[in-house]
Amino acid sequence: MSSVFDAGPWPPCPQDFNLAAHVLAAADRVPDKIALAVVKPTGAQRWSYDRLRSAILGCATGLLDSGLKPGDRLLMRVGNSVEFPVAYLAAIAVGIVPIPTSSQLTLPEVQVLIDMTDPAAMLHDGITACPDTRRVIRTNRMSDWYALPAAAYDLGDPDRLAYIIFTxxxxxxxxxxxxxxxxxxxxxxxxxxxxxxxxxxxxxxxGAFNWTYTLGTGLLDPWTRGATALIPAQGVEHAQIPLLLKRHEATIFAAAPGVYRNILKSAGLNLPKLRHGLSAGEKLPASVRDAWQTATGTRVYEAFGMSECSTFISSAPGAPDLPPESLGWPQPGRHIAIVGDTTPVPIGTPGIIAVHRSDPGLMLGYLNQPEATEARYQGDWFLTGDMGEMTESKGILYHGRADDMMNAGGFRVSPLEVEAALMQYPDIHEVGVTDIEIKPDTRIIAAYYVADHPLDEDLLNAFAATRLARYKQPRLYRRIASLPRNANNKLLRRALPDQTPV
Structure with missing residues (x-):
């Protein structure tokens, strides 16, 4: 049996469609309900559905009055503030293409994105790094725009371009x-x-407003459902989040694995209204998942996805349990396969996780890069670059990034498997594993760990020997101050050898 999941397609998207109109439709049903609360220990800023829609469509009028027109690109240099989602949806509402960017980027990094996308203007909060090489629209004008007459939605082909993000x-x-x-x-x-x-x-x-994980899971999806979105205000620390979860009666919590790890350092996680948590961004360590369930009595459900297709494999409330290395199941309506050199591989065989090109959530392509776009496909399958394995029950086991896979004496080894084993060592707080070349054509597995003090390497070797096959065991251990991560908190395994030992 081939490693293919196809239980039928998702219902087709309506014609004459607009993303922002779809997100804000709940304002007709529940205009007075709180759509958004920006929360902090001293209070909250609240937006009803009616106020949110009025602000967005007024802002859309302001963008058009400023000279932008449908099809123009608007690069967003806006930090962690409510102006970010308001401007994002305002642009999409009238056919302007927003380009959200990380507020952490430097001037040279932003200029690269400008050169790549050729925006008609840039929306700037006056704080984030922003070159003066394009026309700038300041966010301080937006409060005046909120009271403008509502713009009409730009409806059309659901396959037309709505927004651009970077990966x-x-x-x-x-x-x-x-x-x-x-x-x-x-x-x-x-x-x-x-x-x-x-x-x-x-x-x-x-997460922050301007992270795509927050934008989708934290804002757009709750609004589409008619739920309430709660976002910690800028400056709120992870240690304060349990208080906010309890005070604002959060029923679902979403974060990256590193945030769960930090919150677990807090004492007394009493969250009576919480139903469950959501995790994405990188693989959730089993130790963190189990510790959260012990501390709160609630499960964390994990999802796997990418910028090119959001999430498409996940665990969910009510679904059967799978091993810790599992990502979950393909979501209803998805067409997923594990692909080998040419075709889907047999059940139980590792390969590349792939999404069928018919998936309605799959990107249109990389801007002005048709060759790079087509290179991601093998026939009708979009290759994610992540290794996985499909079980008889159609669950997906995760084996890590294809480019993170290690070669130890000719054996392919997943770093996740080694990291999961070492995280059981009582004195290790965090660990990252990669393979390094010690001489031409000879590579070994090296483990880089965070701990309060240097650990005895003989004890580490003995511990690994009880949990890992010989070829999977690290030959080198290094204590470092912290693991290298990108802006989205993903572990950068290839940067591990560059870290200074402590």
Whole structure:
């Protein structure tokens, strides 16, 4: 049997469609309900659905009055503030293409993105790094725009371009990922296939407004459902999040694995209203998942995805349990395969996780890079670059990034398997594993760990020997101050050898 999941397609996206109109439709049903609360220990800023829609469509009028027109690109240099999602949806509402960017980028990094996308203007908050090489629209004008007459939605083909986001991909070179209006429709597959999200939920996301994980899971999806989105205000620390979860009666919590790890350092996680947590961004360590369940009595459901297709494999409330190395199941409506050199491999055989090109959530392509776009496909399958294995029950086991896979004496070894084993060592707080070349054509597995003090290497070797086959055991251990991570908190395994030992 081939490693293919296909239980039938998701219902087609309606024609004459607009992403922002779809997200804000709940304002007709529940205009006075709180759509967004920006929370901090001293209070909250609250937006009703009616106020949110009025602000967005007024802002859309302001963008048009400023000279932008449908089809123009608007590069966003806006930090962690409510102006970010308001401007993002305002642009999409009238056919302007927003390009959200990380507030952490430097001037040279931003200029690379400008050269790549050729925006008609840049929306700037006056704080984030922003070159003066394009026309700038300041966010301080937006408060006046909120009271303007509502713009009409720009309705049209759901396959037309809606927004552009950036991914570094496997090469580290930024690529502009083009998404269609239908991308929001495809996120409906995540509602039951991951979130278990209802209109009655209050979902808190621990990320910043301008992170795509927060934008989708933390804002757009709750609004599409008619739920309430809770976002910690800028400056809120991870240690304060349990208080906010309890005080604002959050029923679902979403964060990256590193945030869960930090929150678990807090004493007394008493969260009586919390139903479950959501995790994405990188593989959730089993130790963190289990510790969270012990501390809160609630499960964390994990999802796997990418900038080019959001999430499409996940665990969910009510779904059967799978091993810790599992990602979950393909979401209802998805067409997923594990692909080998030419075709899907047999069940139980590792290969590349792939998404069928018919998936409504799949990107349109990389901007002005048709060759790079087509290189991601093998026939009708979009190759994610991540290794996985499909079980008889159609669950997906994860084996790590294809470019992170290690070669130890001719054996392919997943770093996740080695890291999971070493995380059981009582004095290790965090660990990252990669293979390094010690002489030409000879590579060994090296483990880089974070601990309060140097650990005895003989004891580490003995511990690994009880949990890992010989060829999977590290031959080198190094204590470092912290693991290298990117802006989205993903572990950069190839940067481990560059870290200074402590």
């Amino acid at each position: 570094s991909g496997t090469s580290g070179t930024p690529r502009a990922v083009c998404h269609a209006h239908r991308a929001i429709w495809a996120r409906g597959m995540m509602m039951e296939g991951w979130y278990g999200l209802t209109e009655q939920d209050r979902l808190m996301h621990a």
